[in-house]
Amino acid sequence: MVINEKSPALFEQIEEMVEWLGSFGKSKSNGVTRQLYSTEWRCAQKALEKRMNKIGLDVYFDDVGNLFGRLPGSRENTTTILTGSHIDTVIDGGKYDGAYGVIAGMIALQYLYETYGLPKKNIEVVSLCEEEGSRFPMTYWGSGSITGVRTIEDVQNLVDLQNISFIKAMQDSGFGQGKYRQPKRNDLDCFIELHIEQGEVLEREAMPIGVVSHIVGQKRYEITVIGESNHAGTTPMAWRKDAMYVASGLIQLLIQRAKETNSDLVATVGQLNLEPNIANVIPGKATFTVDIRHSDEDVIDQFSKNLFKEFQSIADRHTTDLKIKNWMDEKPTKMCEKLIEISELILTKDQIPYKKMASGAGHDSQMFSPFCATSLLFVPSHKGISHSPHEFTRTEDLEKGIRLLIKLLYELAY
Structure with a gap:
């Protein structure tokens, strides 16, 4: 032709x-x-x-x-x-x-x-x-x-x-x-x-x-860290259960592990919400999304499994609660x-x-x-x-x- x-x-x-x-x-x-x-x-x-x-x-x-x-x-x-x-x-x-x-x-x-x-x-x-x-x-x-x-x-x-x-x-x-x-x-x-x-x-x-x-396959999660809201000026740093502080550590770990795992794996945090989201109040709740993609389902599954074990360990160390909701799982x-x-x-x-x-x-x-x-x-x-x-x-x-x-x-x- x-x-x-x-x-x-x-x-x-x-x-x-x-x-x-x-x-x-x-x-x-x-x-x-x-x-x-x-x-x-x-x-x-x-x-x-x-x-x-x-x-x-x-x-x-x-x-x-x-x-x-x-x-x-x-x-x-x-x-x-x-x-x-x-x-x-x-x-x-x-x-x-x-x-x-x-x-x-x-x-x-x-x-x-x-x-x-x-x-x-x-x-x-x-x-x-x-x-x-x-x-x-x-x-x-x-x-x-x-x-x-x-x-x-x-x-x-x-x-x-x-x-x-x-x-x-x-x-x-x-x-x-x-x-x-x-x-x-x-x-x-x-x-x-x-x-x-x-x-x-x-x-x-x-x-x-x-x-x-x-x-590629995609897994998307909603991650919720539950701490304790309190006064930003009167609560000593050592006594805080700062949900935002914990969430920021989890997000940093996510990106670090993604870079270490596989050159084709990508991970993204696209949304982040705080409660009560007030300048002079320690956040009691932080919710963020995680989007993980790769062409091999086993790579995504193993990455997620290992990551969330570390997430839980960090949350426990800071005496905060952690909820993980998987709301998308495309092969x-x-x-x-x-x-x-x-x-x-x-x-x-x-x-x-x-x-x-x-x-x-x-x-x-x-x-x-x-x-x-x-x-x-x-x-x-x-x-x-x-x-x-x-x-x-x-x-x-x-x-x-x-x-x-x-x-x-x-x-x-x-």
Whole structure:
């Protein structure tokens, strides 16, 4: 398969579509806010529907708001190759995260259809309704609904910060009423997700493509240290049960042990709350989060086990109580070796350097991986910045990713 390696039209098409889709929910800081079932989200999905129709795809929604554009296969009762990503964003996020995968899928299907006609197998591009969990406390609603991991029962009692229920927001957007086909799919042959890295490894190593072997596992904890509130001026240092002092020691130990354990293991404290949080009162309670990630489940488990033994020892030494709550436990997810091999053969043949790597962030691919062959491919992110208006990837790199996707889809479907 030969693609014109110097196509100004493709370059310009990518730039135009990135800016076009980024205009839905564009913020004053040049970021994007496009939360699930919001007005901006609805406008973006409807605009994508029109654009998919215009390029000759068979277009349909499912009942949670996932949008599909299909190139039907010439073979009867064939399975479906699915590509795409999500269009929801965090508040004031970037215009590439998720959106790039949707744009890439549309461009790839248009190119294949115009150049080779209909494929043997069905190919679909999907604009997944939600991945981020930035409006409601629910992530991967789009891909989870397709795979059956998420159901309507999971969202019955969810509300956003304005106390709007998930169900009402969905129904106000025209979904969740039985008007469209049910989201659960049983016909998927594979899922291919093209995404910006959201890290700086590829840029630092001057690699235009990342072929993901694993998505890391994640454990998240809420750690609570309970001491004793008292007067900041009248309580001698030797008699204090300072929850903040103990918590700071635990946090320092966490970071130190993470650095010592494994170069690929990362640990983060992202939230810290004190009670009563008053300048002249010794904190009686300190609560902080711990996020631990690695591609090997055993490494995460052993690290956590050893760490919390030390945590307990420190808490006991200072006569404070310690509570540890594990509220997220996502296993590492392996990508399909066969799809990795095909991508590597294409890249090697085209003499394009690439890096086989793990993804430190979660993606819709981890929802699909247990149900069908799944591939996650990266292009570089400038300085690794993401979830920010400063998120940026050069069009040249976006184009390399789309050329790979076109060739991969051709191999699988034609």
